[in-house]
Amino acid sequence: MTDLATSPARGQSQSVRILLRWSLYIALGFFVMIYLLPLFVMITTSLKSLEEIRTGDLVALPREVTIDAWLTAWSGACTGIKCEGVRPYFWNSVLIAVPAVAISTLVGAINGYVVAQWRFRGANVIFALMLFGCFIPFQVVLLPMARVLGIIGIAGTIQGLIFVHVVYGIGFTTLFFRNYYVTIPVELTKAAKVDGAGFFRIFWSIFLPLSLPIIVVTVIWQFTQIWNDFLFGVSFSQAGTQPVTVALNNIVNSTTGVKEYNVDMAAAIIAALPTLLVYVVAGKYFIRGLTAGSVKG
Amino acid sequence: MAPILEIQNLYKNYGSLEILKDINVSIDSGDFLVLVGPSGCGKSTLLNCIAGLEPISGGRLSIGGQDMTNVSPKDRNIAMVFQSYALYPTMSVAKNITFGMKVRGVDQSTQETKLAQVAQQLQIEPLLGRRPGQLSGGQRQRVAMGRALVRDPMLFLFDEPLSNLDAKLRVEMRTEIKALHQNLGASMVYVTHDQIEAMTLATKIVVMKGGEIQQIGTSSEIYNRPANLFVADFMGSPAMNLIPARTQSNDDGTHIEILRKDGEPIVLTDQVNRGLPSDVILGVRPEDIADPKMRGGGNVQAADCIVDIVEPTGADTYVVMQLGGKSVTARLHSETTAQPGKTQRLAFDLGKVSYFAPDTGLRLN
Numbered sequence: 001m002t003d004l005a006t007s008p009a010r011g012q013s014q015s016v017r018i019l020l021r022w023s024l025y026i027a028l029g030f031f032v033m034i035y036l037l038p039l040f041v042m043i044t045t046s047l048k049s050l051e052e053i054r055t056g057d058l059v060a061l062p063r064e065v066t067i068d069a070w071l072t073a074w075s076g077a078c079t080g081i082k083c084e085g086v087r088p089y090f091w092n093s094v095l096i097a098v099p100a101v102a103i104s105t106l107v108g109a110i111n112g113y114v115v116a117q118w119r120f121r122g123a124n125v126i127f128a129l130m131l132f133g134c135f136i137p138f139q140v141v142l143l144p145m146a147r148v149l150g151i152i153g154i155a156g157t158i159q160g161l162i163f164v165h166v167v168y169g170i171g172f173t174t175l176f177f178r179n180y181y182v183t184i185p186v187e188l189t190k191a192a193k194v195d196g197a198g199f200f201r202i203f204w205s206i207f208l209p210l211s212l213p214i215i216v217v218t219v220i221w222q223f224t225q226i227w228n229d230f231l232f233g234v235s236f237s238q239a240g241t242q243p244v245t246v247a248l249n250n251i252v253n254s255t256t257g258v259k260e261y262n263v264d265m266a267a268a269i270i271a272a273l274p275t276l277l278v279y280v281v282a283g284k285y286f287i288r289g290l291t292a293g294s295v296k297g
Numbered sequence: 298m299a300p301i302l303e304i305q306n307l308y309k310n311y312g313s314l315e316i317l318k319d320i321n322v323s324i325d326s327g328d329f330l331v332l333v334g335p336s337g338c339g340k341s342t343l344l345n346c347i348a349g350l351e352p353i354s355g356g357r358l359s360i361g362g363q364d365m366t367n368v369s370p371k372d373r374n375i376a377m378v379f380q381s382y383a384l385y386p387t388m389s390v391a392k393n394i395t396f397g398m399k400v401r402g403v404d405q406s407t408q409e410t411k412l413a414q415v416a417q418q419l420q421i422e423p424l425l426g427r428r429p430g431q432l433s434g435g436q437r438q439r440v441a442m443g444r445a446l447v448r449d450p451m452l453f454l455f456d457e458p459l460s461n462l463d464a465k466l467r468v469e470m471r472t473e474i475k476a477l478h479q480n481l482g483a484s485m486v487y488v489t490h491d492q493i494e495a496m497t498l499a500t501k502i503v504v505m506k507g508g509e510i511q512q513i514g515t516s517s518e519i520y521n522r523p524a525n526l527f528v529a530d531f532m533g534s535p536a537m538n539l540i541p542a543r544t545q546s547n548d549d550g551t552h553i554e555i556l557r558k559d560g561e562p563i564v565l566t567d568q569v570n571r572g573l574p575s576d577v578i579l580g581v582r583p584e585d586i587a588d589p590k591m592r593g594g595g596n597v598q599a600a601d602c603i604v605d606i607v608e609p610t611g612a613d614t615y616v617v618m619q620l621g622g623k624s625v626t627a628r629l630h631s632e633t634t635a636q637p638g639k640t641q642r643l644a645f646d647l648g649k650v651s652y653f654a655p656d657t658g659l660r661l662n
Contacts, residue, residue: 190350191383195397195444196371205396209387 046070046265053261069262073270077263079250086267088240089247093227093274095158096243100165101222107166108173108218109211113203115174116181117189127178133171138231141168149236156238164236165226172225173218180214181207216285224275244271299362301326301452301484302347308355309342309508316342317508320356324486324501329478332488333495334505335531340488343505344456347486349373361451376445377454380461382437384429384444391416391425394443415447435466442477455487459494471497492532496520504528520582523651526658529580535628538586540621541655542579546571553579553647555621563600563620567647570662577661580651583615586627589644596648604641607633616641 041058046069048062056063075085114120115127145164146155154160184207192202233243242250248271252264279286300323309317317339324330332340345351347358349370357366365373384393392399394415395408416422419439429437438458445453458474459467475498478485489495495502496516504511504519504527512524523529529537545552550568557563589599605624606617609631616627616635627643635641652661 185381185383187379187381187383188385190345190348190370191377191379191444192385192396193350193370194348194375194377195448196400197396201400206385206387 042265042269046073046262046269048262050258050260050262069260070266070270072260073251073263073267077251077260077267078254079247080254086244086247086251086270089242089244090270092158092237092241093244096161096165096233097223097226097274100162100169100226101219103162104166104169104173104222105215105218107170108175109177109208109215110203111170111174112177112179112181113207115178117184117186117207118199127174130171130174133168134175138168142231142235146236156236156241158241160236161232161241161243164232165222165229168232169222169225172221176214176218176221177211180211184210213285216282220278220282220286223278227275247271299359300324301328301361302330302486303359304347304356305358306356307343307346307353307358309339309346309351310354315508317346317353320510322503322510322513324484326484327482327500328484329498329500330486330503331495331499331501332486332503332505333490333492333532334511336490338505339508340490340505341456344454344486344488347452348375348377348454374451375454376448376450376452377456378441378445378458380457382429382441382458382461384437384440386429388428389425390421390427390429390432390440390443393429393440394447397444397448411447415443418446419443434462435470438462438470442474446477446481451484453483453485455485457488457490460489460491467494474498493534496532504531506531521649522660523580524660526578526580526653529651529653533582535583535615535626537651538579538581538583538620538623538625539653540579540581540623540625542577542621544573544575544577546573553577555579557603557621558619559603563602565598565600565645565647567596567650569596569648570652573652573661574654576655578653578655578658579621580653581625581645582649583626583628585646585649586625587644587646588629588633589642591630592644592646594646594648597644597646599642599644601640602643604635604637604639607635607637616643 037059044060044062045053045058047065047067048056049064049066049068052063073085075087076083077085079086079089111130115123145167149155149160149163152160152163154163188206189202192206197205227243228245229243230245230249233246234249237243237246248267251267303323304320307317307320308315320343322330332343334340342351346353347360349365349368353366357364359365360373360375384390385396388396391412395412398408398411412425413422416425419442421436421439421443424432424436424440429440432440438461441458455474459470462470471494474487477483478498487498496519499516501513502516502519503513506527512519512528514522519528519532523532523537526539529539540555543554545554547566550566551571551573553565553567555563555565589597602618602620604616604618608615608617612631614629614631614633614635616629616633618625618627629635633641650662653659654661
C-alpha cells in the first residue's frame, strides 16, 4: 500500500535529482572553461604567425599552425643585447632548482625528524622560530641576504641562488616533515634505540623509507617555489646566471617595435612547463601526502 | 650472585612534577617482575627508566651487577617489547628481527641461524617475508617477541604487550609468555594495568600508585596480605570487601561489630588478632564469605545476612548484601539456595581477613 502511494513521488524526485545533477555539471563546466581560457589563448597564440595575430581573433584557433615562435623563444629571442632565447636561462633554473630542492628537502627531513622524534629542551621554541621563517616576506630579507652573499663571496652566482633558496625553504620543509613525523609513534624510535641504532641509522633505515608521500609533497612545493621565483632571481643574479623567470621578463619587456606575442606566449609556456609536468606526474601523491598525516588510522 | 636488576632510591621528575618517588626494587635471575597499577601511576615511566629511554633524576640502577645509571639503552643488554609493537613498517618480518644484529655488526650466517631458531620457536616461519602491515595483531605481537628473543638479553622488558589484543588472544598469549619464561628461565620485567595478568604471570609483583610503590610481594602475598587499602581494592576481581567495623577486646578474642541496615549488628569473634583499635576497616575476600556447610575450621564464624542481589556466573554465584553501609559480595557455590530478600546464613573465614586503619589505610594485622 505504502509502496503504491510513494512510488510516483519517488519517480518525480528521481528526475529532479537528475536535473540538479546536470545543472551542477553545466555550472562546473562553465567555470572550467573560464579557468582554462588563458591557457587556451596562450597555446593557440603561440602557434600562430605574427601576421595572423594582428589580423585574427584572439580566441580563434590558428588557421595555419607554425612552431616558429617556439623555436625563436627557445633559442633566438632577444633578452636585452643577447639573442639566444630562454635556453641558457632554462638550464640556469635547472641548475638552481634541482640542488636547492634536494638540499632543502633533506635538511627539512632531518630537522623534522629531530623536532618530532628527539624531544629536547627548547624543541618547541626552535620549531616555532623556524615556522616564523615561513612568514617573513621576501622583500625583508633582500638587503641582508645581499650582504651575506657578498661576505661569503657567492654573490651573483648559481651557488648563491641555491643558498638563498635553501635557507628560505628550510622553514617550509621542516614544517612538512615535522608534521608527518609527529604521527609516527615515538615507540618506533625507542625500539630502534634498544636495538642499538643511533641517530642517523634510525633516520636512514626507519624514517626515510617511510617518508615517500611527504618527500613528494615537499619536492613539488619547493620545486614550484624555486622555479617560479622571480624576486630572488632578479636580485641576486647577474648576466649569465639569471633564471628563466627573469629571462622571460626580459624577453617580454625588451622587445622594440612590434610585440611578438606568439614568441612571448611560447616562452611563457616553456618557462611554466617543468612545474606543470611535476604536478601532472606527482599530483596524485601530492594530495595523498597532504592528507596522509590527518587521516592516518 | 648479584641481582639481575637492582634499583636504589630512584627518582624521576619532569620539571617540578615528581613522577617516581624513592623506588627500590631488586630481582634475581629468572624472576618475572610485574609492575602493576592504575594508569598514570608511573609504571611505564619506571620501565623506560630501566631501559634507559628516560634519564632518571636521582638514585642508581644496575643490571647484572653493573651500574647502568648513565648507560645508553643499546649497552644495557636488554630487549623490549612495546605496547604498539613498534615494528619497523617498511621492513619485512625477517629484517625486523635481524635489524638489531645488523646494527651491531653480527655476521650474516649467525644472523640467519638465530633468525631461523627464533622463527621456529614462535612458529612465525611463514611470515618472515611479509611486512608488519600485512599481519594480524597476534602475529605482530609474535614478531615483536621474536625481535626481543633474538637478542638473548640479560633482561626482557615488556610494556603492556597484550593490551592491544582481543580478550581471547590475550589469554592465549599470556599463557605463551608464561611458558616462554619457564622454558628460557629468563629474567623479565613486565608492565600491565591488568591485575589478573599480574597475578598469573608474576613471581614478584610491584603494586604502584601515584609514583610510589605500595607493596612488593609474590602473587599470594599481595592477594592474601595486602599492605594497604589501595592494594586490597586494586588486586582481585571481584574486589575485596572493605567493611567499616568496630572492635572490642574481650577474653575470648576481639569482638567485631558490623552494622546492618535493619536489625541487630553482626558480631564476629576473632580469636587470633588482638589489640586492634576500636575503629577498623575489615577486608574480606568474596571467597572467604561462604556457605557454612562448605567451610569449617577454627576461625570460621557464621552470621545471618539479608541477601539483596544474586548473580549466577556459572561456576560460582555471587551474592550481594549491605553490611556496614557497603555493598558486600560473597562467593557461593552455584547450587546455593540464596534468594534476593531472604536471609542467608554465611560463614566468615576470620583466619583470612585483613584489618586496615581507616585513617592511614595501612594494614593492622
